[in-house]
Amino acid sequence: MFQEDLKKQVNSSISEKSFYSYFKNSSEKLPRVDILNLLSQYCGHTNWNDFMKSTAQITPSTKKKSYNLWLWVACITLGLFATIFFLPPTNNTFRFCFIDQDRNQVITKVPIDIIILNDKESPFYSKSDSTGCFAWKTKDDYIHFVIRSPYHKTDTIYRLASSDFNEDLQVRTDDYALILHYYANGKVEDWKNRRKELSQMIANDAHIFQVLPQRLGIEMYTKKDFINKLTTPTQSLKNVEIIESKRLNGQIVKLKFKIKS
Template sequence: MTDLDLLHFEQLKKDVQTQYLKETTPSHDDISKWKGIDIIYFQEDLRKKAKGNISEKSFYTYFKTSPVTKLPRIDMLNLLSIYAGYTSWYDFKKQHLFAGELLQENEDLEEEEIQELEKTVSSAADVTKIEIPPGKIEFQPQKTADLQKSTPENQTITQITTPTSHTEIQTPSPRKNFFKKNAWAIITSILITLTGILGFKDEIFSKTYKYCFTDKDRGVSVINTLEIRVIKENESPLFFKIKPGECFYYSTKDKNIKMQITAPFYEYLEVNRNLENAPDEEMIELKPDDYKMAAYYFSIKDVKGGNSEEQVALIKQKRNQLENLISNNAVIYQVYDNNTYGIERLDKQKYITLVTTPTTSLKNLNVIEMKKDSKGKIVSIKFKIITDEENK
């Protein structure tokens, strides 16, 4: 330590005082006249800006007396230099050189100063940080003893505590209380709704289409019962029977439909529709099978009327026409509704004899099924004669 160092320290105290006065208004501008509360706020500002602290005893030792006869430890000098805006005590002296003064790059520390520095570093983690509200603080003169004239041991320091935060308690809104109390009821309602949608999704999301059928040649409704098979992917076909003059209603959520339509007197028809652009109602034309129609016509043709010679001629004509239309190997079945017979097989001649015998029951002949071969010959007939009781 040299006398120049003591002079540098006096300069440093002035810089520290100037730095503190930039943002705070103590009770006196002169640092040597600061009182207890001024010292407390200075310590806080020092911790905030230089990340270090000096004790109140050190403040009284080095700031209340001017000039000092003993230089503070190097750690305190560095701390005050940083607070004043310099990087270190060496940097401060370098920028405040006296005439003829030379500085050493590495000044040796005394053993006592090194020990004090180690103690300061080890205790730095225990320093309590206290936040001081920013802004300048003005003080009213207090009627207390002059701290400058008293010893540090006899001073009474009043600590000021400031509230850190205000907790505002808000009562829960009625809306939140409602949802909290009725949470289970709301969840149950949602689950029931979802279950209903899943259970009736086919009915909810399906659409109904209407298909009617007409005779393509005659422009009238078909005269036979239609059999419709709806082909579904990866499922067995669905079978429907539609009576003459009725329409077919089909509900589905599929995008396509494939129908196979058969009737005794009409040609087989397969219908494919893209339902995304299809109309809700459609009229489908069925082409009559001329051979089947002729066989049916001659089967039910009335041969009664006129004299006996004319009647014999009509019967002969009808037999010849049926002989030409029906194959010699045709399989013919007559279906009964009673429990005794059920079904009976007829050959070609027996069938022709049956339908050429003058009787009123021929008007009730109902052809259930009729098939032909590639040459147009009828190879299969399934028919039924409806009794008067069934017509009632």
């Protein structure tokens, strides 16, 4: 019925897909401008811009056709589209929880420093809360921020908005800073606990490789040698970068790393 009346009044029609999308179902998105122009003409206006200028008020020419049910439906639908058009953009909510990559636990003992980077504004500084998480509301459809921690490596995160954005972010441990802290403060027990943690994390038969610079090949490590390397605060430890790791049954069975120059 509607398609027939539309064809009769404005000598045109819309696709069945568009009809069911915008008349039979609710939609938060505006149709294409050609569909809006067509519906505006059906309601007695020149085009969509003319309809918008009239602030969605029904014109006298429309009143003459008010006995047509489909006409009222089309005009009410256009009014809803106009409302959507003028509504302010909704806020996107991003929520992240920060997970220690080694321990696979939420980081709660030390807050994560967060620097929100905005294109048109100065950076905004925040911290993770007592649950190890962070939430941010913005009109932008993305978030761009830097995370910093005394005992974790700095990282830059960029994410686009989604309908339900909630993500666990893996944060890499800065072993150099951690072990140096233990040594400097005489925390022998903490240092021993760190060795135990690493021993539990790494399988006894794990394949551990160091990629040497300038394509000189690789060097293999035993589990014990690698743990010794990660628990001695040398300058080279500060530049350790994990290239690849593979876990099986909760333990690292393969690990490839390099020393950045």
